[in-house]
Amino acid sequence: MILEITHLKKTYAGRTVVDIEHLTVSAGDTIGLVGNNGAGKTTLFRMILDLIRPSSGEILSRSKTVAGNDHWKDYTSSYLDEGFLIDYLTPQEYFVFIGSLHHMHVTDVMEHLQQYEDFFNGEILNKDKYIRDYSKGNQNKIGIAAALLQKPALLILDEPFANLDPTTQIRLKAHLKTLRSDHVTTLISSHDLNHVTDVCTRIILMEKGEIIKDLHTDRNTLAELEAYFSE
Amino acid sequence: MEMLIEKLLPGKNVILVFNGMILYYFAIDFLARLQLQELPTLAVVPYLHLNIPKRKLVTFLNVRAAFTAFNVLPLFIFFPFCILHISESYGPLVCIMYLLSIFSLMVFNNYAALYFKRITAENTKAVLSGLIFLITIALLEYLNLFSIASLSDRIFEYISIQPAAGLVFVCMAALMFFINDRYLKGNLYIEELQSDVQKRSASDYPFLDRFGEAGALAALEIKLILRNKRPRATVMKGLIFIFYGLLFYKQKMLENNDFTMMLFAAVFMTGNVTILYGQFMFGWQSAEFDGLLVSKISIKSFIKAKFLMLTMASTALTLIVSLYGLISWKILLIQFAAYLYSIGVSTVIVLYFATKNYKYIDLSKGASLNWQGVGATSLLMSIPLLLTPFIIYTPIALLSNPYWALGCIALTGIAGCLTRNFWIDFLVAAFDKRKYKIASGFRERS
Numbered sequence: 146m147i148l149e150i151t152h153l154k155k156t157y158a159g160r161t162v163v164d165i166e167h168l169t170v171s172a173g174d175t176i177g178l179v180g181n182n183g184a185g186k187t188t189l190f191r192m193i194l195d196l197i198r199p200s201s202g203e204i205l206s207r208s209k210t211v212a213g214n215d216h217w218k219d220y221t222s223s224y225l226d227e228g229f230l231i232d233y234l235t236p237q238e239y240f241v242f243i244g245s246l247h248h249m250h251v252t253d254v255m256e257h258l259q260q261y262e263d264f265f266n267g268e269i270l271n272k273d274k275y276i277r278d279y280s281k282g283n284q285n286k287i288g289i290a291a292a293l294l295q296k297p298a299l300l301i302l303d304e305p306f307a308n309l310d311p312t313t314q315i316r317l318k319a320h321l322k323t324l325r326s327d328h329v330t331t332l333i334s335s336h337d338l339n340h341v342t343d344v345c346t347r348i349i350l351m352e353k354g355e356i357i358k359d360l361h362t363d364r365n366t367l368a369e370l371e372a373y374f375s376e
Numbered sequence: 377m378e379m380l381i382e383k384l385l386p387g388k389n390v391i392l393v394f395n396g397m398i399l400y401y402f403a404i405d406f407l408a409r410l411q412l413q414e415l416p417t418l419a420v421v422p423y424l425h426l427n428i429p430k431r432k433l434v435t436f437l438n439v440r441a442a443f444t445a446f447n448v449l450p451l452f453i454f455f456p457f458c459i460l461h462i463s464e465s466y467g468p469l470v471c472i473m474y475l476l477s478i479f480s481l482m483v484f485n486n487y488a489a490l491y492f493k494r495i496t497a498e499n500t501k502a503v504l505s506g507l508i509f510l511i512t513i514a515l516l517e518y519l520n521l522f523s524i525a526s527l528s529d530r531i532f533e534y535i536s537i538q539p540a541a542g543l544v545f546v547c548m549a550a551l552m553f554f555i556n557d558r559y560l561k562g563n564l565y566i567e568e569l570q571s572d573v574q575k576r577s578a579s580d581y582p583f584l585d586r587f588g589e590a591g592a593l594a595a596l597e598i599k600l601i602l603r604n605k606r607p608r609a610t611v612m613k614g615l616i617f618i619f620y621g622l623l624f625y626k627q628k629m630l631e632n633n634d635f636t637m638m639l640f641a642a643v644f645m646t647g648n649v650t651i652l653y654g655q656f657m658f659g660w661q662s663a664e665f666d667g668l669l670v671s672k673i674s675i676k677s678f679i680k681a682k683f684l685m686l687t688m689a690s691t692a693l694t695l696i697v698s699l700y701g702l703i704s705w706k707i708l709l710i711q712f713a714a715y716l717y718s719i720g721v722s723t724v725i726v727l728y729f730a731t732k733n734y735k736y737i738d739l740s741k742g743a744s745l746n747w748q749g750v751g752a753t754s755l756l757m758s759i760p761l762l763l764t765p766f767i768i769y770t771p772i773a774l775l776s777n778p779y780w781a782l783g784c785i786a787l788t789g790i791a792g793c794l795t796r797n798f799w800i801d802f803l804v805a806a807f808d809k810r811k812y813k814i815a816s817g818f819r820e821r822s
Contacts, residue, residue, distance in 0.1 A: 194670045198812040213808070218672040228819070229667030231596065233603040233739070245592050246672045275603065295672075 146208075147172045147299055147330050148193065153202035155188055155354075163188050163354040165202070170332070172298070175325045177341030178334040179370065180351035186334040187225065189351075190301055193332075194223055206299070223301035224288035232277035236269050236287050239276060243291045254294065261290050264316050282308040289317070300324065302333045306340050318344050338374070342367040391465060392529060394457060399528030401450070402481050403513065409446055409489035434560045438553070441490055442483075450482045466536045473535055473542035480545035487549075487556040494559065584684075589673065593681030594688070600660055604739035607653065607660055611689075614648040618693065621645060621700045621707075630704045633778045636769065639785075642711045643765050645697045647718035649689035650726055651761060655754040657682060657730035659737045662818035669815060679803045683723055683796065690718045709779070713786040714765070720792025722761050724799045729757040731806045734817025764788075 148170035155163040163185040170176060178186045191197040193204055195211050203210055206217040223229070231239055244254035258270065268283055269290070276287060285308050292300060306314050321344045324331055335341045341348060342362055350358035350373065358373070360366055420433050455475060463471035535542045581598060584591035601607045624641035644651070653660075661668060668678070694715040701708040737749040765785050772781035792799070807814075 191666075196666055196669055196812070196815055215672075215674065218670070221670075223670055225666065228664060229670070231664045231667065233600055234596075238599070242592065242596060243671065246589070 146170070147174075147206065149205040149208070150193075151203055151205075153189075153192065153204060154200045155185075155192065155197065156200045161354050163192065163199075165189070165354075165356055168349075168356065168359075170330060172330050173325070173328040174347055175321065175331045175345045176333070177345035177348045178332065178351060179336070179338065179341060179348060180334075181374075183353070184351040185354040186351060187303055188354075190223070190225055190303055190332070190334070193301065194221070194225075217299075220298035221301065222292040222295035222297035222299075223303075224285075224292040224305070225301070225303040227281075227284055227288070229288055230276050230284060230291075233275055235273065235275055236279075237271075239287065240291060240294060243294060247295050249294075257294055258290065261293070264290065264313065264320065266313065280308075282310060282313070285309060286313065293320075298329060300329055300331045302331070304334055304336065306335055306337050314340065338367060338370050342370065391461065394461075395529040395532035396526065397528070398454070398478065398481070398532060401453070402485055405446060405450070405482075406485050406489055407509075409485060410492060430561065434557060437560055438487075438557060442486060444486070447482055447486060450478060454478045462536075470536050470539050473539040474532070477532075477535060477542040477545040480542075480549035483549040484545070484552045487552045491552065491556045491559060494556075587680075587684060589677040590680035590684055593673065593678060594684045597660075597681065597685050600739075601653075604660075606737065606739050606741055610652050610656075611649055614652050614689075614693070617648045618645050618697050621697060625700060625703060625707060627703075630706055633706070635706075635710055635773070635778050635782065636766070638707070638710050639714065639765055639769055639782075640762070642697075642707075642714035643717060643722075643762060646690055646694045646711060646715045647722045647761075649693060650686045650718055650722045651758060653689070654686060654723070654726035654730065655757055656733065656737055656749050657727060658814060659730075659733050659735055659749050659818070660739065662736045663739065665815055665818045669811065675804050675807055675811075676800060679727065679800050679807065682727055683800070686723045686726070687719045690715060694718075709782055713782040713789070716786045716789025716793070717765055718789070720789030720796075721764065724792060724803070725761050726757060727803050728806060729753050731803070731810050731814070734814050736818050736821050738821075 146169050148168075150165050150168040152167075153163060153165040154161065162183075178189070180186055188197060192199050193206075193211065195213075195217075198212065203212075205211070206221065209216055211217055231242070234242065240254050240258060241251050244251075244257075249257070265286060269279075269287060276284060279287065285305070289302060289305055292302065305317060309317065318340060321331060321333070325344075325346070331345075333341070333345070346362055348358070348360045348362055348366060348370065349356055350360075350370065360369070420437055423433060423436075455478070458471055458474045458478070462474050581595045584595045587594065601611055620641045624637050626637075629635070629638060658665070694711060697711055698708060700711070732753045733749070733751060735749040735751055741748065768785050768788060769778075769781040772784055
């Protein structure tokens with residue numbers, strides 16, 4: 146079990162945004178988090194990453210509480226939004242910086258990035274631009290690649306398919322599937338039901354902060370989700 | 377106004393002084409505009425794709441540019457005097473020409489400053505050359521080689537004899553307006569209105585490698601300063617303050633060993649990056665703060681990196697201002713004491729107050745008259761920081777002698793450096809306590 150969430154609650158001025166009684170994630174799971182805007186997906190991610198203090202409850206990562214600890218940073222990497230990028234660096238500088246935090250040498254980083262050559266589609270490396278000058282889709286690619294570069298055991302991505310072109314979406318899906326065979330635990334949120342049901346082994350549906358459904362993906366899952374959202 | 381002139385410069389011809397003032401005013405006005413007047417270009421971006429003729433957009437920009445305090449001030453300063461005095465002495469025609477000339481100068485300055493800013497947008501060279509220009513003019517005036525005042529006087533005296541000459545100013549203003557107008561019309565594209573895209577290349581600071589993770593973070597921060605407008609301008613401002621010594625270091629005080637005022641200058645000169653840049657610490661990184669928190673950075677090295685950065689800045693500044701040592705060796709003593717205080721004490725105070733700063737800062741905006749991120753804490757911070765040296769200095773200087781007092785300031789600084797590990801732990805605890813609040817504050821971007 147890599148993550149265990151108990152009695153987790155987050156309230157803002159009396160309004161409950163996240164309210165999860167119990168949730169466990171076993172190592173190697175690929176979990177898709179779906180739900181309309183305001184369901185509490187991003188807030189949940191932020192609490193798992195110790196960016197927001199829960200109002201009550203606890204999140205355990207490898208049986209040790211996340212809040213106030215650093216141990217989880219060794220094996221957790223994430224990309225939620227552009228706020229995770231250092232936008233005045235070139236992509237290379239950013240990758241090298243992130244790599245250096247994990248004691249990777251420049252050559253290791255560059256070698257590792259080669260496997261993303263087709264994911265980048267020639268648009269990221271050696272462009273002599275700062276990250277802030279890239280389009281949103283390309284910034285997204287940089288953030289995802291930087292998260293993968295850290296060779297995580299737990300990967301958290303918030304709407305990774307958003308702003309990506311179709312080719313890259315397909316390549317990302319393929320890559321996420323290989324991560325599954327490498328036993329990387331992955332948590333992604335998405336508004337694209339086709340993609341999540343394709344990639345994920347388990348789907349969690351949230352609404353107004355609560356978990357409504359927790360499904361193991363099978364042939365009927367997509368239809369079930371579509372039925373739920375078209376109500 | 378004539379009362380003021382008579383009081384300040386008794387026995388001089390009022391109109392002569394007035395004439396001398398005009399060009400002087402507009403020279404300063406021009407530099408002030410370069411620094412402070414906002415370019416209204418971006419205001420037009422939301423309308424570019426709508427069905428509005430280009431001509432209209434350009435006119436909108438031009439008209440909008442006229443609405444600034446710089447264009448109101450001269451009307452209040454010069455017009456009443458002209459109407460009362462010039463018409464009395466020279467008749468209404470000359471008075472009208474005077475008004476027209478002054479008005480034209482104002483319009484000329486308005487559009488010249490904007491044009492200048494447009495063609496050299498994002499160019500630090502322009503600011504520097506403007507500064508050098510200002511210093512040269514001041515020097516020439518001081519050495520009586522060239523005087524704007526007398527030039528101005530001659531020009532306006534000529535107008536009083538030959539009123540039609542005032543039309544030259546009108547033509548100048550009209551010309552400037554049209555140059556600006558044509559430039560805008562030809563360059564009304566978002567791409568061209570914004571800063572030019574330079575080739576961005578990666579850079580490295582290998583000398584920081586020996587500091588490990590803290591070194592990598594300090595290198596990151598150096599890039600932040602060099603590659604973003606507001607932090608760069610803030611640090612540049614700090615460099616201007618190294619001229620404080622010219623104002624505060626006085627021969628007489630040095631002879632009397634009266635270091636109080638000089639100590640203030642020294643503390644400010646050696647520590648101004650710490651104060652000016654440090655007051656927004658963490659806020660500079662507000663855009664990527666979430667990313668920093670989740671990445672594998674220990675807060676300890678994060679804080680250490682800040683110390684490293686501020687120490688390097690103070691060291692560099694101290695080396696530069698050591699040139700004042702040519703005036704007297706006593707200055708070197710004062711500055712060295714101030715330097716030790718800056719790196720030992722100021723840094724801790726600044727970083728502590730930084731943990732109470734929750735305001736997002738947009739790095740791409742200019743630094744002058746920009747109050748984003750300025751809160752009560754950042755202003756409060758400078759009080760203990762600038763006051764402490766005097767609390768140490770004054771009683772000891774009175775009881776024994778000023779040199780001992782300087783020594784005590786230096787000792788406080790050394791004590792701060794020696795106990796740095798304690799302060800790092802203290803700051804880490806303060807940071808951890810408030811990190812959620814800081815992070816959520818930085819997420820609110822307004």
